[in-house]
Amino acid sequence: MLTFYSEDSRLRQARTELHDGALVTPFECPERLDLVLKHLRQSGLGDIRTPSAYGLAPVLAVHDKEYVTFLANCWQAWGAAGHKGEAIPNIWPARTMRSDRIPRSISGQLGYYALAAETSISEGTFEAAMASKDVALGALEHTLKTGEPSFGLCRPPGHHAAYDQFGGYCFFNNAAIAAQRALEAGKRRVAILDVDFHHGNGTQQIFYQRDDVLFISLHGDPEVTFPYYLGYADENGEGRGEGFNVNYPLPPGTSVATWMATLEQALATIEAAECELLIVSLGVDIFEGDPISAFTFTSADFTVLGQRLAQAGLPCVFLMEGGYAVDAIGVNVVNVLQGFEQ
Numbered sequence: 001m002l003t004f005y006s007e008d009s010r011l012r013q014a015r016t017e018l019h020d021g022a023l024v025t026p027f028e029c030p031e032r033l034d035l036v037l038k039h040l041r042q043s044g045l046g047d048i049r050t051p052s053a054y055g056l057a058p059v060l061a062v063h064d065k066e067y068v069t070f071l072a073n074c075w076q077a078w079g080a081a082g083h084k085g086e087a088i089p090n091i092w093p094a095r096t097m098r099s100d101r102i103p104r105s106i107s108g109q110l111g112y113y114a115l116a117a118e119t120s121i122s123e124g125t126f127e128a129a130m131a132s133k134d135v136a137l138g139a140l141e142h143t144l145k146t147g148e149p150s151f152g153l154c155r156p157p158g159h160h161a162a163y164d165q166f167g168g169y170c171f172f173n174n175a176a177i178a179a180q181r182a183l184e185a186g187k188r189r190v191a192i193l194d195v196d197f198h199h200g201n202g203t204q205q206i207f208y209q210r211d212d213v214l215f216i217s218l219h220g221d222p223e224v225t226f227p228y229y230l231g232y233a234d235e236n237g238e239g240r241g242e243g244f245n246v247n248y249p250l251p252p253g254t255s256v257a258t259w260m261a262t263l264e265q266a267l268a269t270i271e272a273a274e275c276e277l278l279i280v281s282l283g284v285d286i287f288e289g290d291p292i293s294a295f296t297f298t299s300a301d302f303t304v305l306g307q308r309l310a311q312a313g314l315p316c317v318f319l320m321e322g323g324y325a326v327d328a329i330g331v332n333v334v335n336v337l338q339g340f341e342q
């Protein structure tokens with residue numbers, strides 16, 4: 001299996017994350033890449049390739065133009081406005097405010113486009129997000145061309161990024177950009193299976209009214225898990241999209257047996273929908289040792305996950321999402337990919 005990866009992913013060097021009332025070193029750190037690359041190289045899984053630059057068109061196929069322009073300019077505008085630290089929102093168009101207009105102030109724009117306050121914008125963030133979607137597109141193009149599975153070592157991740165919103169460490173929705181490209185290349189329906197501990201609210205939102213992408217997510221119950229305000233079981237799609245969005249919220253501490261039984265339901269839905277490509281939003285924060293999550297996978301369970309996904313019998317693109325137990329992230333990611341190929 002080929003891996004696609006870009007050194008430009010390292011351009012995102014955020015120094016702060018708002019966590020537990022303090023500014024801490026971000027959980028989504030560049031060292032995550034080092035450990036995955038180390039274990040990929042040790043595993044002999046396959047070559048690691050740098051993708052082409054696909055430009056802005058694939059981004060604009062799923063994201064709002066003004067939002068993309070905001071991301072491109074935010075860091076410079078933030079500094080020009082005299083702010084000294086990293087760009088972190090502290091006000092939003094919250095429930096009692098209006099959100100039908102965007103303020104001129106960069107502070108107002110930051111809150112307008114932000115999902116949450118844990119994700120700073122700083123130098124290199126935009127460039128890293130552009131590299132990350134190129135990684136996803138490189139992996140996708142390889143799978144479209146060869147039918148072989150591929151892995152996009154995406155950083156920053158993408159599944160919390162909505163049409164015009166960033167947050168949860170995400171800026172461009174890599175999985176959505178890849179799915180849209182696959183449809184434009186002739187696939188009639190694409191399944192996005194999100195196994196990350198956190199609900200892929202952005203991916204859901206982008207495709208919520210569409211029947212050409214089936215979005216299925218297993219995740220920590222939003223009653224008690226980020227992103228809290230989306231990911232409930234009653235969210236089944238709208239209009240043409242009715243029935244093409246399936247959420248499986250699961251309580252903290254869910255056993256692997258229960259998680260795997262839920263996966264069976266997800267895979268049956270994917271099969272019934274006659275999807276022609278499977279994109280897996282691969283978050284390995286479902287690992288028992290993850291510092292910000294609450295599921296119970298052991299490293300060996302990731303191998304079983306890969307084996308089971310292979311039985312779906314679809315061309316498959318794995319795209320890196322979350323996973324913060326940095327010491328184990330390489331083993332856990334490679335176990336999924338090797339399990340798939342067994």
Ligand SMILES: NCCCNCCCCCC(O)(O)C(F)(F)F
Nearest residue numbers: 019157168169198226283321322
């Ligand atoms: N400050 C720690 C509390 C958690 N708050 C933010 C959680 C973001 C999760 C991101 C992710 O793992 O879902 C992704 F795949 F997108 F990276």
Ligand SMILES: [Zn+2]
Nearest residue numbers: 196197198322
């Ligand atoms: Zn996650």
